Amino acid sequence: MRPMPALLMALCALMLASLTVGAAHVDLRDIFSDPQAMLVLLESRVPRTVAVALTGAALSVAGVLIQALVRNRFVGPDTAGTAEGAALGLLAITILLPSSPLWLRMIAASLSAMATTWLFLTVIRRLPVREVMLIPIAGLVLSGVLGSVVTFIGWQTDLMQYVGVWLMSGEFSGVIAGRYELLWVAAVAAGLAWFAADRFAILGLGDQVATGLGLSTASVMRLGLAVVSVVTAMVVTTVGMIPFVGLVVPNLVARIMGDNLRASLPVVALSGAVLVMACDLIGRLVIYPYEVPAGMILGIFGALLFLWLLHRRPAHG
Amino acid sequence: MIQISNLGHKIGGAQILHDITTSFPKGKLTALIGPNGAGKSTLLRLVGRLDPLQQGEITVAGHDVSRTPTEELARVMAILGQQTAIASRLRLSELVAFGRWPHHQGRPGADDRAKVAQALDAFALTPLANRFLDEVSGGQAQRAHIAMAFAQDTDWLLLDEPLNNLDMSHARALMARLRDLIDTQGRSVGLVVHEINYAAAWADHVIAMKDGRIMAEGFADDVLTEAVLSDLYDAPIAVGRHQGRPLVLHHA
Numbered sequence A: 001m002r003p004m005p006a007l008l009m010a011l012c013a014l015m016l017a018s019l020t021v022g023a024a025h026v027d028l029r030d031i032f033s034d035p036q037a038m039l040v041l042l043e044s045r046v047p048r049t050v051a052v053a054l055t056g057a058a059l060s061v062a063g064v065l066i067q068a069l070v071r072n073r074f075v076g077p078d079t080a081g082t083a084e085g086a087a088l089g090l091l092a093i094t095i096l097l098p099s100s101p102l103w104l105r106m107i108a109a110s111l112s113a114m115a116t117t118w119l120f121l122t123v124i125r126r127l128p129v130r131e132v133m134l135i136p137i138a139g140l141v142l143s144g145v146l147g148s149v150v151t152f153i154g155w156q157t158d159l160m161q162y163v164g165v166w167l168m169s170g171e172f173s174g175v176i177a178g179r180y181e182l183l184w185v186a187a188v189a190a191g192l193a194w195f196a197a198d199r200f201a202i203l204g205l206g207d208q209v210a211t212g213l214g215l216s217t218a219s220v221m222r223l224g225l226a227v228v229s230v231v232t233a234m235v236v237t238t239v240g241m242i243p244f245v246g247l248v249v250p251n252l253v254a255r256i257m258g259d260n261l262r263a264s265l266p267v268v269a270l271s272g273a274v275l276v277m278a279c280d281l282i283g284r285l286v287i288y289p290y291e292v293p294a295g296m297i298l299g300i301f302g303a304l305l306f307l308w309l310l311h312r313r314p315a316h317g
Numbered sequence B: 001m002i003q004i005s006n007l008g009h010k011i012g013g014a015q016i017l018h019d020i021t022t023s024f025p026k027g028k029l030t031a032l033i034g035p036n037g038a039g040k041s042t043l044l045r046l047v048g049r050l051d052p053l054q055q056g057e058i059t060v061a062g063h064d065v066s067r068t069p070t071e072e073l074a075r076v077m078a079i080l081g082q083q084t085a086i087a088s089r090l091r092l093s094e095l096v097a098f099g100r101w102p103h104h105q106g107r108p109g110a111d112d113r114a115k116v117a118q119a120l121d122a123f124a125l126t127p128l129a130n131r132f133l134d135e136v137s138g139g140q141a142q143r144a145h146i147a148m149a150f151a152q153d154t155d156w157l158l159l160d161e162p163l164n165n166l167d168m169s170h171a172r173a174l175m176a177r178l179r180d181l182i183d184t185q186g187r188s189v190g191l192v193v194h195e196i197n198y199a200a201a202w203a204d205h206v207i208a209m210k211d212g213r214i215m216a217e218g219f220a221d222d223v224l225t226e227a228v229l230s231d232l233y234d235a236p237i238a239v240g241r242h243q244g245r246p247l248v249l250h251h252a
């Protein structure tokens, strides 16, 4: 079976389901005769559905990029200090300029995410290459430290409720029209990466091969860093960090399709969208009409998938 | 020609290469020989701009290695490093296809595809073209890396121990193919080789290195002698002759 058509069909089915599920009843057959249903659909259901799909797709692509940058499969944007960096930037701008407009917050989150991801890349450059597991551990440690800093400042400044939204929940119930459009920025950034897919694939072959092929590794690293940071910052700003997607989806797709990114990035994006869409739907259905955050469902599924991956390929980096 | 002048190199305070001046002649097969740790790979990496130049000067076909843009150099020379283990999961055909990247930067034409197919075929990889790199044998992976360098189709080809993991027949096929590139297409090849008899049988020019210095260089016949080799490897080595070429015997 070819992956693209199957994934597209799955995504369409899930998106249709997502449009109909919720506390208010919406029947897609009579939205044109029922203005109330139309309102719910346009103001809440469609934005939410689109937000979920964009988030899953963009985070998965960001995962592929960060894995190519560090040449290690056990890293994702949620374990490279990126999400915590974005939260730190948001916290800083909230404290310094409480009434700052959205675009400024978005820039602050992106720049700060770039800074902390760059810190991660610098730290791991010095680690011995053979110790494959040191890189994810370094990422976890850095994320942990940055997360504690954010939490500490959050407590001190009485902003814990925001910090909780950015770093812990990862859910879509608050998404309404006008409050999710930043995710399009994430999607565009991830889409840009596709144009440089070959460069990222070559970068993944190692400095030696990349240089031999005449690739300027530093500029590809900068591009990757920028895309990963912008994607993560937009997600953190809008819905809060969603765990595991950026780690698990690239691994699953690489297992099946390999690392020819020009061919696999679209599949990665679609798979990410399908996975997060499914988790969001499950979260909305398990204790209906209440909701479990999609991030929590993903935490469970993602951890299981990840354990399975570790089990399948123990020795490879 | 590759011209190397007054090349010095330090790693972590230790002097690895001492004031090396030498050249790789154009249109010839140059073999770099010498004991482990002599500095052969370091020299080749510097020529291939895989490490930054600290002291001295290197030009490849007139291009100053430290100043020429790296993408331009990639169309002049292809280099295969000694460490070829990579973590990426690519099909052999995809890996070899990346050898054409310096020429098309992402938009392969019919010519590029033909060259990839040719390189795969030349190294008997066509039946394995769809296999993943981490699912073939060591020698097959090594051949795929060599095929990538071939597909790059440059005037200069630099190979660090390409015979690693190759069986006798593939090793000979590789040397014959290199010879053919040189003799019929006027290409130039530099390679590091430990198995001296491959140098004896196929090389035009030999550079012998020890402790970061050049001990001897010149025609294969002049360098591959009992005196030079015994001194180079600190062991008595006998050299006979076979079909008009030196034959080095390690069970003297």
Ligand SMILES: Nc1ncnc2c1ncn2[C@@H]1O[C@H](COP(=O)(O)OP(=O)(O)OP(=O)(O)O)[C@@H](O)[C@H]1O
Pocket: B011, B012, B016, B034, B035, B036, B037, B038, B039, B040, B041, B042, B043, B082
């Ligand atoms: N990264 C490094 N750090 C420290 N020393 C190094 C490093 N790489 C190489 N060296 C040292 O530089 C010297 C030359 O190494 P090089 O790899 O050039 O040798 P070589 O002639 O290619 O040996 P071999 O035949 O074993 O491949 C050796 O003494 C080696 O120990």
Ligand SMILES: [Mg+2]
Pocket: B040, B041, B042, B082, B160, B192
């Ligand atoms: Mg070596």
